[in-house]
Amino acid sequence: MQCPKCPGTMETKTYGRKITLHRCNECSGLYCKPDVLTEMKREWMSEIVLDTGSKKVGQKYDVIGDINCPECGIPMDKTFDRHQTHIWFESCSQCEGMYFDAGEFSDLKRDTFLDRVRDLVRGRRPDAAT
Numbered sequence: 001m002q003c004p005k006c007p008g009t010m011e012t013k014t015y016g017r018k019i020t021l022h023r024c025n026e027c028s029g030l031y032c033k034p035d036v037l038t039e040m041k042r043e044w045m046s047e048i049v050l051d052t053g054s055k056k057v058g059q060k061y062d063v064i065g066d067i068n069c070p071e072c073g074i075p076m077d078k079t080f081d082r083h084q085t086h087i088w089f090e091s092c093s094q095c096e097g098m099y100f101d102a103g104e105f106s107d108l109k110r111d112t113f114l115d116r117v118r119d120l121v122r123g124r125r126p127d128a129a130t
């Protein structure tokens with residue numbers, strides 16, 4: 001599979017039993033489907049194993065906005081995570097594939113963890129008030 005952002009090749013990577021995605025051998029961009037993303041958020045250490053690219057390289061490629069889906073070849077939409085609206089990524093309206101620049105999934109995952117911690121703190125607050 002050809003990387004939509006650079007001349008590199010998207011290689012198939014697996015982690016655990018449920019995670020299969022594609023990672024570019026040049027820019028380390030990640031391409032996966034929503035159900036795989038859900039598993040990646042759940043799986044301990046998945047960002048260390050899968051999102052190996054340098055954040056600097058990712059930021060360089062993040063400015064490339066208009067890319068085509070590596071599977072369908074149609075233009076992908078720039079979209080943001082429903083829960084973490086500051087994290088933007090490309091998604092395909094046809095196959096629902098998603099493309100993350102190097103480092104973006106690590107951001108997403110870390111924020112997911114922090115949100116969970118914040119929720120816990122918030123949940124405890126009424127008790128502390130009494």
Ligand SMILES: [Zn+2]
Nearest residue numbers: 003006024027
């Ligand atoms: Zn690439």
Ligand SMILES: [Zn+2]
Nearest residue numbers: 069072092095
């Ligand atoms: Zn597609």
